[in-house]
Amino acid sequence: MTTDGGKKKSEAKNKDPKPSVSASANPGTGDGDGNEGKEDLNEGRRSGEAKVLWYKEAPKVPGSGGDAPGMWVEGDTVVKAAYKELYAYNASTGKIEWPAIKFPQKICATTKTATDDGKIVVAFKDSAKSNAKCNQLQVIDLKSGGKGWGKPVKEEGLFDFSMQSNLVLVGDVLMVGRDQSGTALRMSDGKKLYVAKKKDEGTCYPSGFAGGEGRLLMALSCGASTPTEHDELQQLDPKTGKALWTKKFPKGWRIGKVYGTGPTIVYLANEDRKRWNISVLKENSDKTRSEVSSDDNFAPECDTSVLSRELGGCLGVTSDEKYLYLPTAEKSGANAIVAISLATGKEAWRTKSPLDEKMLPLKIENGELIGYVEPSYDSGGRVVSIATSGSHKPRTLLQHPKGTSQIESGFYSKDIDYVDGRFYLSTTSITGSTTGQAKLMLAYGK
Numbered sequence: 001m002t003t004d005g006g007k008k009k010s011e012a013k014n015k016d017p018k019p020s021v022s023a024s025a026n027p028g029t030g031d032g033d034g035n036e037g038k039e040d041l042n043e044g045r046r047s048g049e050a051k052v053l054w055y056k057e058a059p060k061v062p063g064s065g066g067d068a069p070g071m072w073v074e075g076d077t078v079v080k081a082a083y084k085e086l087y088a089y090n091a092s093t094g095k096i097e098w099p100a101i102k103f104p105q106k107i108c109a110t111t112k113t114a115t116d117d118g119k120i121v122v123a124f125k126d127s128a129k130s131n132a133k134c135n136q137l138q139v140i141d142l143k144s145g146g147k148g149w150g151k152p153v154k155e156e157g158l159f160d161f162s163m164q165s166n167l168v169l170v171g172d173v174l175m176v177g178r179d180q181s182g183t184a185l186r187m188s189d190g191k192k193l194y195v196a197k198k199k200d201e202g203t204c205y206p207s208g209f210a211g212g213e214g215r216l217l218m219a220l221s222c223g224a225s226t227p228t229e230h231d232e233l234q235q236l237d238p239k240t241g242k243a244l245w246t247k248k249f250p251k252g253w254r255i256g257k258v259y260g261t262g263p264t265i266v267y268l269a270n271e272d273r274k275r276w277n278i279s280v281l282k283e284n285s286d287k288t289r290s291e292v293s294s295d296d297n298f299a300p301e302c303d304t305s306v307l308s309r310e311l312g313g314c315l316g317v318t319s320d321e322k323y324l325y326l327p328t329a330e331k332s333g334a335n336a337i338v339a340i341s342l343a344t345g346k347e348a349w350r351t352k353s354p355l356d357e358k359m360l361p362l363k364i365e366n367g368e369l370i371g372y373v374e375p376s377y378d379s380g381g382r383v384v385s386i387a388t389s390g391s392h393k394p395r396t397l398l399q400h401p402k403g404t405s406q407i408e409s410g411f412y413s414k415d416i417d418y419v420d421g422r423f424y425l426s427t428t429s430i431t432g433s434t435t436g437q438a439k440l441m442l443a444y445g446k
Contacts (some may be wrong), residue, residue: 054094213262
């Protein structure tokens, strides 16, 4: 099974969209109003094609590049992190909603979701050094750009490195995951609640966190380099850190990603045997409900970097109360989305991509599966709706214009969302360039 880069989507709601008729390329500061630039991206738009609402180029970054994690839709505001700044745009026009927030050093992590009242947490480095720690936190209000509490979070042990952090939001609890521990803070005021760290006298270390649907999960790496080496998964009480259950996996099986938290769906890999396993657990239990049985290889896009402590947040995988939805891996041409029964682990149905390109499941909305079909050389991408019962033929919601298919296909590490009839595509990593500026964000609508 292949997994290679991706982020989770925001679920926030917009008001009734009023898209602009034309959109121009932003000259590259990342903070333009969407009506500047030389090029009308809607020129030559064909009948039935969506409009480009606005397009932004990334801020200039040094040759080593910069991170651009997170993308949030809050009401009529879309917020995007890029390198050392946080930008806010009007959802339909791309105009600036509130002034860009500049951070002293590189942004290194963000919460993927916002609180119910529209607040996120941004983590940034504590210096410009190559070994700088990702330990400075700042709460931001997406609606106003106002700052809440901000504080550093310290390491909790000799080998507890925080070169990279993973921020997981569960209700009023923020888990700051590091290399071998995690610190839980109260989101409302930043108060430290507890530290999740090694157990069994140092034999088990936290190796990642995931959260959602009110649940907090922690992966543990146990008995490293010993005959009893194995991984464990725990569900924690978010407020106290107490383990509600612990699931121990056989030796050789490493926890790769958590595909869902309600119920818990965990992807495991056995490198020695070149095999994968997807286990669905019973609700609030360590007992296995089903294991996925399939001859397919699946290809959601997940961050699999060695430094990543992020268990969740794969792009191209979602679930509802009946099915797990996964995209098949194809070397070329059309792939399929497969709906797998959570009760049995067996395929219930599948639907093929309408283009000779990859189709990714995004999220469930109003009982239907929303999918994104990537652009091809002669067609823009598209957003589709797939009924989860009856006919599963994809129905086009937005057909992106052919004229911008080259820009659309140039987002290699991407974050995507479809909210209230508008589709947002942004990069999650900015490369330093001497030949012009990198892409930051693109928005389509009717």
